Structures are given as structure tokens and as C-alpha cells.
Amino acid sequence: MNIVPGRISVLLPVLNNQENLISCIESLLSQTYGDFEIIAIDDASSDNSFKILKKLRRKDKRLLISQNKKRYGMAVTLNRLVKMATGQYITFCDANSISFPQRFEKQIDQLIDNPKTAALGTQVMYTDTDGRFLSQSNFATTHEEVVPHMLGGSSIFPESVLLDRAMLPKDILYFSQKPYPHIYTDVLMKIADYATIENMQLYLFEKRLLPAKKSKTRQFLTSHVSLWLTSLRKYDYRPSIRSLVAPMTRSVTGSQA
Numbered sequence: 280m281n282i283v284p285g286r287i288s289v290l291l292p293v294l295n296n297q298e299n300l301i302s303c304i305e306s307l308l309s310q311t312y313g314d315f316e317i318i319a320i321d322d323a324s325s326d327n328s329f330k331i332l333k334k335l336r337r338k339d340k341r342l343l344i345s346q347n348k349k350r351y352g353m354a355v356t357l358n359r360l361v362k363m364a365t366g367q368y369i370t371f372c373d374a375n376s377i378s379f380p381q382r383f384e385k386q387i388d389q390l391i392d393n394p395k396t397a398a399l400g401t402q403v404m405y406t407d408t409d410g411r412f413l414s415q416s417n418f419a420t421t422h423e424e425v426v427p428h429m430l431g432g433s434s435i436f437p438e439s440v441l442l443d444r445a446m447l448p449k450d451i452l453y454f455s456q457k458p459y460p461h462i463y464t465d466v467l468m469k470i471a472d473y474a475t476i477e478n479m480q481l482y483l484f485e486k487r488l489l490p491a492k493k494s495k496t497r498q499f500l501t502s503h504v505s506l507w508l509t510s511l512r513k514y515d516y517r518p519s520i521r522s523l524v525a526p527m528t529r530s531v532t533g534s535q536a
Contacts, residue, residue, distance in 0.1 A: 280365060281365070282363075282366070282367055282444070282445070283314075283366055284367050284445075284528060285314055285367060285368075285387075286314045286315060286316065286368065287312065287315035287316070287366050287367075287368040287369070287370065287383055287387075287441070288315070288316050288318060288364035288365060288366030288368070288369050288370075289303075289307055289312065289315060289316065289317040289318065289359035289370055289384045290318055290361065290362075290369060290370070290371050290372060291303075291317060291318065291319040291320075291360075291372040291373075291374065292320060292322060292324075292353055292356040292357055292360065292371075293319055293321045293322065293328050293329075293332065293374055294318075294322045294328070294353075295321065295324045295325060295326045295328060295330060296324070296326075296328050296374035296375065297324075297327045297328050298408075299374055299375050299376075300328055300332070301335070301371075301402065302332050302375045302377060303333060303372065303376055303377060304317065304335055304342065305379045305502035306317075306377045306379070306380075306392070307372070307378055308339055308341065308342070309382045310378065310380060310381075310384070311380055311381050311384045312383035312385070312387060313382040313441055313478070315341065315366070315383060316342075316343060316365065316366060317341055317342045317343065317344045317372075318344075318345075318360055318364060318485075319332050319342065319343070319344050319345075320344075320345045320346065320347060320356050320359055320360055320387060321345070321346040322347050322350050322351060322352070322353070322356050323345065323346065323348070323349050323350040323351075323454060324384065325345050327533060328484040329344075329373075331470050333443060334353050342478050343361075343363070343473045345359075347359075351504070352456060352458065353454070353462055354454040354455055354456045354457070354462060355369070355521065357454040357462070358453060358454055358492050361452045361453075361454075366444050367443065367444065368387070368390075368441055368443055368444070369442045369452070370438070370439075370440065370442065370445055370446065371437065371438050371440070371463060372438060373438045373486070375486065375487040375489060376438055376484065376486050376487065377484070377485035377487075378483065378484060378485075379482070379483045379484065379485070381442070381483065382401065382484060383484035384519060385401075385479065385481055386392040386399050386401065386441040386474060386479065386483070389479060390443055391431050391443065393475075393477070393509050394410065394476050395474070396422075396439050396443075396474070396475045396476075396477050397442060397443045397446035397447055397473070397475060397476070398441070398442050398443075398467065398470055398475070398476040398477070398479055399440065399441050399473030399476075399477055399479060400418065400425075400435045400436055400437075400439045400440040400441075400472065400476075400477070400478040400479070400480070401414045401436075401439040401478065401479045401481055401482065401483040401484045402415065402417070402418055402439075402478065402479065402480065402481060402482040402483070402484070403406070403415065403416040403418075403436045403439055403482070403484045403485070403486050404416075404484070404485045404486070405485075405486055405502060406449055406480055406485055406486070406487050407487065407488060408487055408488075408489065408490070410427075410487065415518060416436065416482075418433075418434055418435060418436070418478045419434055419478065420477055420479070420480055421477060422471075422475045422476055422477055425477060425478060426471045426476055429464055429467055429476075430464055430468070432460060432464075434478075435462055435465035435467070435476070435478060436484065436486065437464065437467065437532065438463070438484070438486075438499070439483070439492055440467070440476075440482070442470070444476055446473075446474050447470060447474060448473060451466070451469055451470060451473070452466060453466075454466065474488065487508040
């Protein structure tokens with residue numbers, strides 16, 4: 280597949296997201312940056328998510344949609360999305376999020392001004408399920424400050440990141456079966472071996488936090504310790520001790536049901 284220079288591919292895995300799907304996609308379609316595509320794959324949702332996608336597709340052809348024949352899980356869905364992407368730049372979207380109108384324009388401008396940076400996140404506003412403000416991030420901005428704390432979730436928000444894949448090894452964007460957000464953190468740790476990861480100081484992203492389920496919390500903590508140990512054995516990545524302890528003291532929220 281030919282990669283289109285300057286184009287952004289927004290990769291959106293969907294699973295039972297009917298409540299927030301419209302607001303998420305409309306925020307993407309309202310971007311001031313012009314050259315982008317939104318690729319959404321519905322992972323056999325049991326609600327009206329795919330019907331919503333079909334309705335939105337009829338209104339705007341920049342939205343490309345597909346549906347898995349059965350539920351394959353987030354990793355398979357993400358890997359399918361990566362294969363379909365035509366853009367030089369990639370961002371992984373969450374249906375429970377809102378992108379502010381100038382997000383893509385501001386991120387592209389900063390990536391162009393900083394050619395050594397391959398992954399660029401933003402600051403994040405956190406809201407409840409009704410969109411009411413809860414808190415906001417205060418992420419570090421430099422690679423040296425961001426990378427040691429990625430695993431703890433205290434230095435970067437994965438879905439706010441815009442990646443320049445022209446700067447990355449061809450097959451690095453491959454996802455393995457891990458709970459959210461480790462499915463993204465695992466890839467970011469590998470990227471940190473090859474390129475600079477930074478954050479902007481601007482608030483350009485809103486994340487709606489969902490209540491954590493006890494079963495998912497246990498799964499998250501088990502995966503967290505496993506990934507922390509794997510990072511020491513396999514990757515040229517040295518997470519901080521704080522990144523191991525931090526998730527134990529906060530609630531865990533996921534992007535999919």
C-alpha cells in the first residue's frame with residue numbers, strides 16, 4: 280500500500296460505544312487540518328454502534344467503516360486498522376474521547392518543526408460519562424521526562440499521540456493481546472528505542488472516564504507487572520519504580536467494554 284505524505288489516518292476500534300460514538304467522530308470530522316481519513320472497525324458490537332457508523336459514513340466519505348464477522352478482540356482489530364491505513368501519520372482513537380478542533384493542525388506543525396520527534400502527545404482534559412470536568416493532565420513534555428513514566432500512565436495518554444510512521448521501523452506498529460492501556464504502552468515502549476517521544480503543552484484532547492470493573496482491574500494489574508518485567512528483559516527501556524507502583528493507587532478505566 281502506498282503511504283500518502285501528510286495524510287493522517289485515525290484508527291478507531293469500536294465495541295459497544297453507541298453512547299459516545301457520534302460526538303467522538305464529529306469532533307474528528309471538525310478538524311481544521313484537511314487531509315485525514317477515519318478508519319473504524321466495529322468488533323461485532325451488540326448495540327447500535329455499527330448502525331451509527333453506517334449513518335455517519337453516508338454523511339462524510341472521509342469515514343471508512345468495516346465490521347468483524349465475530350468478536351476478535353482489540354489487538355486483532357487494531358492490527359487490521361494499521362494494514363488499512365494510508366497516512367504518513369497515525370493516531371489511535373478511543374470512542375470515549377473528543378479531539379479539539381485544532382488538535383491535528385497543532386500536532387502536525389510541531390512534528391514538522393521538530394523532525395527528530397516521531398510520537399507527539401497532548402495534554403488531556405478528563406471528564407465523567409456526562410462530559411463534566413473532573414481533572415486535567417500535567418504531563419512532562421520532553422523525551423527524557425516522558426519515557427521513564429509511560430508504563431505508569433503518568434506521562435502520556437496513548438490516544439492523544441500522533442505518530443510519524445515514516446520515522447519508524449515498518450513492522451513496529453503491531454499489537455499483542457493485552458488489556459487497555461497496555462496494548463498501546465507496549466508499542467510506545469518499542470518506539471522509544473528508535474525515536475523521540477514528546478508531549479505538547481496544549482490541551483487538545485478530552486477523555487471520558489468510565490467506571491472500572493473489578494475483573495478488568497485485576498487483569499490490568501497482572502498485565503502491568505508482566506509488562507514492567509518484560510520491559511526490563513526485552514526492551515531497551517528502563518521504567519521508573521514509580522511507574523510500577525502508580526497504577527496500584529488509582530482506578531483503572533478502559534476504552535472498551
